[in-house]
Structures are given as C-alpha cells and as structure tokens.
Amino acid sequence: MNAQNVDAPSAYFLAEVSSEIETHTLSLIVDNEPGVLARVIGLFSGRGYNIDSLTVSETEHEKHLSRITIVTTGTPMIIEQIRHQLDRLVPVHRVTDLTVRAKRINQDKPLERELALVKVTGTGEKRLEALRLADAFRTTVIDATTEHFVFEITGRTSKIEQFIAIMKPLGLVEVSRTGVAAVQRGPEEL
Amino acid sequence: MTREMTGAEMVIQALKDQGVDTIFGYPGGAVLPIYDEIIQQEGLEHILVRHEQGAGHAAEGYARSTGKPGVALVTSGPGATNMVTALTDAMLDSIPLVCISGQVPTHLIGNDAFQECDTVGITRPCTKHNWLVRNVDDLPRILHEAFYVATSGRPGPVVVDIPKDVQFATGTYQGPTPNPAAAHKSYRPQVKGDAAGIRKVVELMAAAKKPILYTGGGVINSGPQACRLLRELVSLTGFPITSTLMGLGAYPASGENWLGMLGMHGTYEANMTMHDCDLMVCIGARFDDRITGRTDAFSPNSIKIHIDIDPSSINKTVNVDLPIIGDVGHVLEDMVRLWRSSSKKADEKALKTWWQQIDAWRARNSLAYKPNNDIIMPQYAIQRLYELTKHRKTFISTEVGQHQMWAAQFYGFEEPNRWLTSGGLGTMGYGLPAAIGAQVAHRDALCVDIAGDASILMNIQEMSTAVQFGLPVKVFILNNQYMGMVRQWQQLLHGNRLSHSYTDSLPDFVKLAEAYGGVGLRVEKPGDLDGAIEEMIAVDKPVLFDCRVANLANCFPMIPSGKAHNEMLLPDEANDEAVANAISAEGKSLV
Numbered sequence: 001m002n003a004q005n006v007d008a009p010s011a012y013f014l015a016e017v018s019s020e021i022e023t024h025t026l027s028l029i030v031d032n033e034p035g036v037l038a039r040v041i042g043l044f045s046g047r048g049y050n051i052d053s054l055t056v057s058e059t060e061h062e063k064h065l066s067r068i069t070i071v072t073t074g075t076p077m078i079i080e081q082i083r084h085q086l087d088r089l090v091p092v093h094r095v096t097d098l099t100v101r102a103k104r105i106n107q108d109k110p111l112e113r114e115l116a117l118v119k120v121t122g123t124g125e126k127r128l129e130a131l132r133l134a135d136a137f138r139t140t141v142i143d144a145t146t147e148h149f150v151f152e153i154t155g156r157t158s159k160i161e162q163f164i165a166i167m168k169p170l171g172l173v174e175v176s177r178t179g180v181a182a183v184q185r186g187p188e189e190l
Numbered sequence: 191m192t193r194e195m196t197g198a199e200m201v202i203q204a205l206k207d208q209g210v211d212t213i214f215g216y217p218g219g220a221v222l223p224i225y226d227e228i229i230q231q232e233g234l235e236h237i238l239v240r241h242e243q244g245a246g247h248a249a250e251g252y253a254r255s256t257g258k259p260g261v262a263l264v265t266s267g268p269g270a271t272n273m274v275t276a277l278t279d280a281m282l283d284s285i286p287l288v289c290i291s292g293q294v295p296t297h298l299i300g301n302d303a304f305q306e307c308d309t310v311g312i313t314r315p316c317t318k319h320n321w322l323v324r325n326v327d328d329l330p331r332i333l334h335e336a337f338y339v340a341t342s343g344r345p346g347p348v349v350v351d352i353p354k355d356v357q358f359a360t361g362t363y364q365g366p367t368p369n370p371a372a373a374h375k376s377y378r379p380q381v382k383g384d385a386a387g388i389r390k391v392v393e394l395m396a397a398a399k400k401p402i403l404y405t406g407g408g409v410i411n412s413g414p415q416a417c418r419l420l421r422e423l424v425s426l427t428g429f430p431i432t433s434t435l436m437g438l439g440a441y442p443a444s445g446e447n448w449l450g451m452l453g454m455h456g457t458y459e460a461n462m463t464m465h466d467c468d469l470m471v472c473i474g475a476r477f478d479d480r481i482t483g484r485t486d487a488f489s490p491n492s493i494k495i496h497i498d499i500d501p502s503s504i505n506k507t508v509n510v511d512l513p514i515i516g517d518v519g520h521v522l523e524d525m526v527r528l529w530r531s532s533s534k535k536a537d538e539k540a541l542k543t544w545w546q547q548i549d550a551w552r553a554r555n556s557l558a559y560k561p562n563n564d565i566i567m568p569q570y571a572i573q574r575l576y577e578l579t580k581h582r583k584t585f586i587s588t589e590v591g592q593h594q595m596w597a598a599q600f601y602g603f604e605e606p607n608r609w610l611t612s613g614g615l616g617t618m619g620y621g622l623p624a625a626i627g628a629q630v631a632h633r634d635a636l637c638v639d640i641a642g643d644a645s646i647l648m649n650i651q652e653m654s655t656a657v658q659f660g661l662p663v664k665v666f667i668l669n670n671q672y673m674g675m676v677r678q679w680q681q682l683l684h685g686n687r688l689s690h691s692y693t694d695s696l697p698d699f700v701k702l703a704e705a706y707g708g709v710g711l712r713v714e715k716p717g718d719l720d721g722a723i724e725e726m727i728a729v730d731k732p733v734l735f736d737c738r739v740a741n742l743a744n745c746f747p748m749i750p751s752g753k754a755h756n757e758m759l760l761p762d763e764a765n766d767e768a769v770a771n772a773i774s775a776e777g778k779s780l781v
Contacts, residue, residue, distance in 0.1 A: 031376065034322070039314060046315050077505055084502035090319040090339055093376040 019075045023052065024099040025110055025182045026083065027190060031091040032058045032066040039089050040068060049074060049082050053114075053157070055179040065093065069182050094190070101184050112182045116160045121148040122171030130170040137163050148173075192364055197326045197357040198223035201290060202231055204333035207365050210261050211235060212252060212630055214245040218265025219305060220292030223357035237630055237659055240651035242269050244623040246276020247649070250285045251627025254610045255585055257413055259286035259340050260627065266292045267305030270351070271312065275617060278316040280347035282614025283436060284411055286340040287347035289313075295355040296324055309351045318346035319377075324353070326361035338370035343379030344500040345411055379499060383516030383524060390512060391471070391495050392528045398469035399540035400547075401429045404452065404481075407436030407613070408474020408498060408518045410606045416519035417606045420473065421445070422526050427536045430548055432460040434475050435598055436613045443602030449548070450557075453481040454749050455595040458556035458758055461747075463548055464489050465755035472496045474518040477508040478614070479780075487754035497521050556747040557599055558761055566716050568593065568668045568739040572600040572640065575666060578723045583635040584608065587624040589645030590616045592674035592745045597640040619648030625663040626656055636664070636727060643669040644693055646734075653706040656732040664726050664733045667699060670741045678744045682773050683751075686766075703734035712736040744769070752777025 030036050037056055044051050053071040058064065072082060079097070087095045098110035118139075120130045123146070134141070134151045137159070143150035153163055157180060164175055184190065195203065201224050205213065214237045217225045228236050239245040242264045249260025260280075264273050270291045280287040294303040310322045319339050321332045332350055340348045367373045395401060403424065409416050417440045424431050424447050431441050432452040441448060450457035452464055461483075464470065470492045475481070477496075482488045485507055496503070496510040497518060504513040514521055528534070559569045572593075586601055587610035588594040594611060603609050610628060612620040621639035629637040639646075646667055656663050676691040700710030709729050713722040713736070726733050746761035750772040759772050 035310060035314065038311070042315055077509070081502060081506060084500075084504070088343075088500065088502055090377045 019077075021073055021075060022079060022099075023071065023073045024079050024097055025112060025180065026070045026072060026086070027096045027098050027182060028068040028070070028086060029093040029190070030066050030068060030089075031093070032064045033091055036066070036091050037068070039091070040070075040086065043085055043089070044072075044082075047081075047085065049078065053179040055181055069180055071180050096190055098182050098184055105186060107185055110182045110184050112156055112180050113154055114157050114160055114178055114180050115152065115154045116164070116175055116177040117142070118151045118153060118164065118167055118172065119148060119174035120151065120167050120171045121173050123147060126170050130167060133163075133166055133170070139163070192362055194360055195363050196223070196360050197323075197329050197352060198227045200326070200329050200361070200363050201333065201352070201357070202227045202234060203363055204330055204366075205234060205261060208334070208337045209258070212237060213261040213263050214239055214248040214252070214627065215263030216240075216242050216245055216265065216269060218269050218292065220266035220294060220354050221263060221269075221290075221357075222292075223354065224263065224290070224292070224352075235630075236263075237626070237655065239623065239655050241649065242272035243275050243619065244626075244649050244652045244655065246273050246287070246289065247279070247617070247620050247623035248627035248630070248652070248655075249287055249289075250276060250280050250283075250620075251587060251610050251624030252631050253285050253287060253627075254410075254624070255607050255628035256631045257607060259288050259337060259345075262287065262289045264289065264291050265305065266294055266309065267307045269305075270307060270309040270349075274312060274316060275615075277313055277347045277349065279612050279615040279617045279620065281316050281318070283612065284345050284407060285347065286345035288336050288340050289347060289349045291349060291351045292357070293322065293351045293353040296353045297355070299353065309349065313349045316347070317349050320349035320351065322351045322353075323356055326356050326359035329356065329361065330364045334366040334370065335374070337366075338374065339377060342371060343377070344408075380515050381499065381517040381520050383497070383514045383521035385524070387512060387514045388521060388524045389528060391514065392525060392532065392534055394469055394493060394495065394512070395427060395429070395471065395529070396534040396536060399537055400467045400544045401427075401469040401471065401536075401541075402449075402463050402467040403429050403431040403471050403473060404433075404464065404475055405431060405437045405440055405473045406434040406475025409437055409440040410474075412474065412517055412519040414606060416474075416517075416522055417441075419519065419522035419526055423522060423529070426526065426529055428538070428541055429471075429536065430463055430545070432456070432464065434478065434481055434613070435611060437475060438598060438609045439603035439606045442604040444604060449552075451598050453478075454483070455599065455745055455747065457599075458554045458747055458760060459548055459551035461749065461755040461758060462551045466547070467492045470494045472498075472510070473522070474498065476503045477506065479507070482508060483749040483757075484752055484754045487756075489755070554760065556758070556760055559743070562740065563716060566713065566719060566737060566739045568596050568670065568743050569600055570716065571666075571668060571719060571737050571739055572596050574719050575638070575640070575723055576601045578720065579636060579638065579727065580604075582727075583632070585610065585625070585628040585632065585635055585637045587611065587621040587628065587637070587639045589621040589639070589641045589648070590618045591642045591645055591676075592678065592743075593640055593642040593645075593668040595675075595745045596668070601640075618645040622646065622649050622652045622663065622665060623655075625665070626652055626661055629656075629661040629663050630659070637661075638664045638666050641665050641667045642674060643667055643671060643696055643699075644673040647697075650702070653703070653708055653732055653734070657707040662730050662732055664735060666726070666735045667737055668739050669696070669699070669736050670739050670743065671696060672741060674743075675745065681744070681769050683778055686770070699734045699736035703732070706732070708732035708734060710734050710736065712738070714738045748772075750777060751780040
C-alpha cells in the first residue's frame with residue numbers, strides 16, 4: 001500500500017519520488033488499416049506525450065498487421081498512461097513495453113537498431129578523412145562521385161549520433177534516418 | 191440473414207437488427223439515399239432536429255435514460271462538424287453513441303468537394319473509434335462493429351462515415367454476429383475483475399475504520415444490476431457513500447448512508463469524509479479534477495482502491511494502491527458474494543465513531559442558503575421542483591452552470607438513468623435536446639430540463655423539434671440574467687470585473703415559447719412558484735418556464751481552484767472579501 005509505506009503525507013509526494021524522466025521503447029502490433037498511424041500519433045500530440053522516434057511497417061502481410069516501434073520519454077506514471085491509452089485504441093492488438101521486458105531479464109535496453117543514409121560532400125584531405133572514419137564505423141558506401149559519398153550506417157542510436165557529429169565538419173550535407181527498430185533479446189516472442 | 195441490398199438499405203436493416211427504434215437526424219445531400227429508405231419503412235422512428243448538435247445531445251439523452259446506444263444521422267461537411275461537440279461530450283461522459291454521417295462520393299474525397307470535410311480525421315480524437323466505409327461489402331460488418339465498440343467496455347461515441355456512392359451501391363448484407371466480443375480481432379475489454387484483487391478489497395473493507403465509497407457514472411453505465419449491487423453492498427457494510435455528478439441516482443439520495451455529491455460543489459460532509467478516510471473505494475469514477483481539487487492534498491491518509499473498466503483511468507491523476515480492472519457490475523457481484531460468504535464484518539465500533547464524525551460535518555449544513563420571501567432563491571426553486579415532481583417518473587436534464595450544480599445539490603435522485611447532464615465536457619446547450627431524447631424514449635414520463643437563461647439559448651431551436659413531435663418537455667429556466675458561473679468565477683478570480691457575463695436583451699421567454707407553439711410561464715414571486723410548477727406539469731406541451739431568481743446568488747459550498755477538500759468555502763463564510771481572496775495566485779491559472 002504505497003500511500004502508507006511512505007512517510008509522505010499525500011499521493012502527490014509519492015508521484016514526486018518517482019518522477020524521474022525515463023526513456024522507453026514501445027512495440028505495437030496494429031491492424032494495417034487507413035488512419036491507424038494517425039490515431040497513434042494523434043494520441044501523442046493530443047495528450048502532450050513525447051515521440052523521440054517512430055517507425056512503422058507492415059510485418060505480417062497475410063494478416064495485415066503492422067508493427068509500430070515508438071521511443072518515448074516521460075515519468076513512469078506517464079509511460080504507464082501512454083501504454084494504456086494506446087492499448088484502448090480499437091485497431092491496436094498489443095502494446096509491449098520493450099524497456100520493461102528488457103529490465104525483467106536484467107538487460108538495460110532491448111535490441112535497438114537504426115539505419116541512416118549520410119551524404120558528405122567535399123574534396124581533398126577532408127574527403128579522405130570522411131572515408132577513413134566511415135570505414136572505422138563500418139559503414140557502406142552506396143553512392144559516390146569525386147565530390148561526394150553517401151554512407152549507409154546501421155547501429156544503435158548513439159552510434160549514429162556520433163557518426164553524424166563527426167561528419168559535420170567534414171562536409172555533411174544531408175541525413176536520412178529510419179528511426180529505431182527494436183526486438184526483445186532471447187528466444188521469447190512478443 | 192444474408193441478402194442483396196443497397197448500402198442505404200443496409201444502414202436501416204443494421205439499425206433494426208441492432209434493436210434501434212429511434213434515430214435523431216437532419217438530412218442533407220450526402221445522406222439522401224438513407225433518408226429515402228427511412229421514409230419507405232416502418233419500425234424506425236426518425237426525429238428531425240433543428241441543428242445537428244441537437245441530434246447528438248438528443249441521442250445522448252436517449253442513451254443515458256435507457257441504457258441503450260443513441261443513434262444520430264447527419265450529412266457530410268457542416269452536418270458532421272456540427273456533431274463534433276456532441277461526440278466530444280459523449281466521449282468524456284462515456285455515453286454510447288453511434289453517429290452515421292454521409293460523405294461525398296469516394297471519387298470526390300480529397301477534392302474539396304461541396305460539403306466535404308475530413309470527417310474521420312476531425313472526429314478521430316473525439317470518438318472511441320470511427321470508420322470511413324469505402325466499399326459497400328464492408329458496410330454491414332462495420333455497422334455491427336460500431337454498435338459493439340460503442341456499447342462494450344467503457345462506452346463511447348463512434349462515427350461511421352458513408353460516402354454517397356456506397357449508399358447507392360449494392361452488396362450482400364450480413365446480420366450481426368452472435369458473440370461480437372469473441373469475434374473481434376483486437377478489441378476485447380476485460381469485464382471480470384481479478385479474483386485475488388477482489389479478495390484483497392473485501393479484506394481491506396473489513397479492516398477499515400474510516401471507509402468511504404466514492405462512486406461515479408461507471409455504475410450507471412454498468413446498468414441497473416450494478417446499482418442494485420451497490421445498494422446491497424452499502425447496506426451490508428454500513429459504509430458512507432458519495433458520488434460524482436455523473437453517478438447521481440445509483441444510490442438513492444434518500445438512503446441513510448448518502449453523503450451527497452462530492453467535489454468542487456459537493457457537500458462539506460462528502461468532501462471531508464473523502465479527505466479524512468482511511469479507505470477509499472472508488473467504483474466507476476475517474477478522479478476528475480472537479481473531484482480531487484488539489485491532488486497533492488487529496489485524501490492523504492487513505493488506502494485507495496480503484497474499480498474501473500478502463501485501464502487508462504488507473505493512476506492517471508491519483509496513484510491508487512489497489513486497481514481492479516473490470517466491469518463495475520461484475521466486480522460488485524464478486525464483492526457482495528465474497529462479503530457474504532466469508533462472513534466478513536465491518537468494524538462496527540470504528541464505523542460508529544466515523545459516523546459520529548460525519549454527522550458533525552453534516553451538521554455544518556453546507557447547502558444552506560438565506561431564504562427570501564420576496565425574491566425566488568434558485569436553490570428554493572429546485573427544492574420546490576423536486577417536491578412537486580418526486581412522486582412521478584421524472585427525468586431531469588440540465589444545461590451547464592450554476593443551475594446545474596444547484597440541481598445536483600437540491601434535486602434528490604432515487605433511481606439511476608434519471609439524471610442527464612454534461613459532466614466532463616460541460617456543454618451549455620446539452621439539456622434541451624437531452625430532455626427531448628429522454629422524452630422520446632419515455633413518452634409517459636415528465637422530462638424537465640433545468641436550465642439557465644444563457645445556456646438555454648445555445649440550443650433553443652430544439653423547441654421546434656419538441657413541438658413537431660409532440661414531446662412535452664419542460665424547460666425550467668433559472669433566469670438571473672447572468673452567466674452565473676462565469677460571473678461567480680469573475681468574482682473569485684478577477685476582482686469582480688464582470689466582463690461580458692451579463693446578458694442584455696434576453697428574449698421574452700414566454701413569447702418565445704408561444705412563437706414556437708409551446709407554452710410560456712413566468713414566475714417572479716416565491717408565493718407563485720408552486721402553482722406555476724403544477725401548471726407546467728399539467729400542460730401537455732413543451733413549456734418554457736421563466737423562473738426569475740435572485741440575480742446575484744452564488745453556488746456554494748465550493749472548493750476554490752487549487753485548494754484541497756478540507757479547504758471548502760462554505761456559504762455562511764462566503765462574504766465578498768472571502769470570495770475575492772479564495773483563490774491563490776497558483777489556483778488562478780487552473781480552470
């Protein structure tokens with residue numbers, strides 16, 4: 001009974017105790033029907049929740065099911081709200097908090113990957129430096145002329161952020177990112 | 191049954207198969223095929239309103255007074271946008287509402303066609319779910335699904351948007367599935383509460399020394415059986431019980447454990463009992479901000495149990511200790527059974543002390559007002575209305591404002607589904623169409639809209655509907671020539687600068703009633719009130735009752751914004767100075 005176990009005189013202070021902002025990755029299985037993404041996004045904007053990243057694609061064609069992966073931030077109370085609010089949307093089959101699942105098996109985070117296409121222009125020493133670093137980040141060159149490269153990089157969000165930051169002084173002109181795709185570690189299915 | 195028919199025929203057939211007997215609507219270009227079917231059939235009565243918002247609220251009134259879903263039919267574009275207020279209202283008050291809207295033909299969608307709007311886009315945040323039907327073969331399934339979604343789980347409004355070419359197209363009609371909950375691929379709300387959790391609830395209740403039952407509209411939504419079980423639980427335990435605005439009538443106002451409504455304009459005893467309790471059992475209510483007041487001082491020493499069918503209601507504004515997800519009726523059934531079978535007993539000694547404390551709060555007489563022999567006090571008007579109508583089958587609807595709160599405070603509701611009010615959204619203009627909806631469903635009953643002079647003008651055109659369909663609704667206007675609640679807040683918050691809350695040039699309500707073909711009555715003296723109310727009841731026509739009341743009366747008791755349950759402003763303490771200083775700087779930014 002949390003209201004009694006804590007010395008705080010009211011529920012408000014209880015909320016204060018655990019009001020640290022957390023980042024969670026949510027996975028939604030939804031009917032791939034018109035408007036379903038608008039429902040999800042509208043819920044976030046309408047209720048003032050954050051979206052750090054969102055990816056969506058049909059994952060089970062025969063059942064017309066899509067998987068939406070959302071990275072969001074908020075207090076534990078807000079994250080719980082987000083999960084329940086999403087869950088009551090009619091075309092939503094399942095909402096899973098992958099971050100909570102990961103913690104349950106003593107992992108910090110679920111498996112998360114992102115892909116980015118990074119266009120860098122330039123000549124001379126800067127161009128060589130960009131290529132060397134791109135190599136070190138294990139990117140793939142998917143397009144090039146004597147004046148530019150397009151690198152394809154895959155990895156955790158932090159790695160992509162780092163690569164983009166490094167490319168900035170070396171002639172970075174364009175970035176396109178997919179957002180985070182995530183699954184739980186281990187043999188268990190969602 | 192399976193049969194070939196047009197989309198428009200399917201709409202009528204599906205409504206009939208869903209047990210619908212009445213729809214409220216307004217025709218227009220994009221729904222003409224459906225209207226063409228309406229005139230060629232029997233069994234489905236169409237009530238022609240004068241504004242689509244009226245159709246929505248009338249359907250809500252029908253739904254709230256019957257427990258069945260309300261159905262509205264509107265055209266595309268402005269027809270649909272006029273419906274948005276009613277949909278939002280039904281969303282916030284969890285009223286099952288099925289709205290069918292016409293849409294421009296599919297090939298014109300996205301073309302800025304005449305009377306086109308993105309209906310599903312506009313209504314997405316104010317419905318539980320909505321559908322744009324692009325293929326006639328999907329129409330029967332979607333129509334039946336719409337009724338399932340609107341009425342199951344936490345009820346709410348849905349919209350089915352049907353392009354005109356789909357209404358003309360021919361397809362195969364399928365009847366409703368026998369078990370829609372099992373058949374639905376993703377929406378299957380939990381109705382049965384967790385058994386272990388309910389056992390714990392019963393244990394906590396037996397151990398409680400200062401308990402309270404805090405109930406809400408969920409009990410009404412769950413149905414008459416839930417209300418019976420609630421009453422049984424109260425008599426088994428002897429616990430005090432309060433309710434939100436939406437839950438009035440679930441437990442009778444004459445019941446001896448009744449504390450009155452709680453919240454911003456609730457009674458002193460209800461709010462103090464909430465504040466000082468050691469166990470709060472919230473049944474079908476949602477800790478709305480009108481209820482909790484300042485959340486950091488909300489019932490600080492209690493264990494909180496929350497029974498709700500909607501998991502997103504749990505821990506939304508107030509952290510609870512024990513949530514039970516399920517339909518109130520099912521959970522109450524388990525609670526009552528367990529309480530009986532486990533020979534659990536409430537702590538009678540502790541309860542006795544608790545009731546003594548509650549009686550001391552009751553003695554504060556927080557609803558008191560100064561009687562007046564020359565001017566009608568608004569509270570007195572409601573009291574007389576209650577006394578003269580309580581022996582009848584009476585449905586009371588309201589608009590929004592001071593009159594609404596006085597109605598909630600002074601009209602005693604003995605039965606569920608007799609009280610129709612806009613709680614969550616606070617929609618002025620709700621009451622008259624809602625009374626019309628209730629009257630359509632209960633032709634022999636007395637349906638009274640307790641109104642204010644400002645609110646009634648927001649949907650006054652529905653008088654015409656009432657006259658056309660022979661619906662003798664009674665509009666009991668507490669006329670103080672002000673938007674009373676706006677003025678009260680200006681007195682509380684804005685140094686008594688009454689910016690635009692005085693309505694100059696009000697219509698002559700008696701003449702207005704006559705202009706519509708109804709009856710107008712006006713009363714200015716307390717001594718004439720009873721006779722006039724009797725006359726109003728006796729008239730078999732719609733009535734506008736212009737009850738001239740004290741212009742500057744305010745609604746107390748009140749928890750000022752930003753204050754806690756135990757910081758109520760009581761009527762005898764509410765002098766000008768207290769009112770001017772009641773709300774702190776922080777509270778001023780709240781609503």
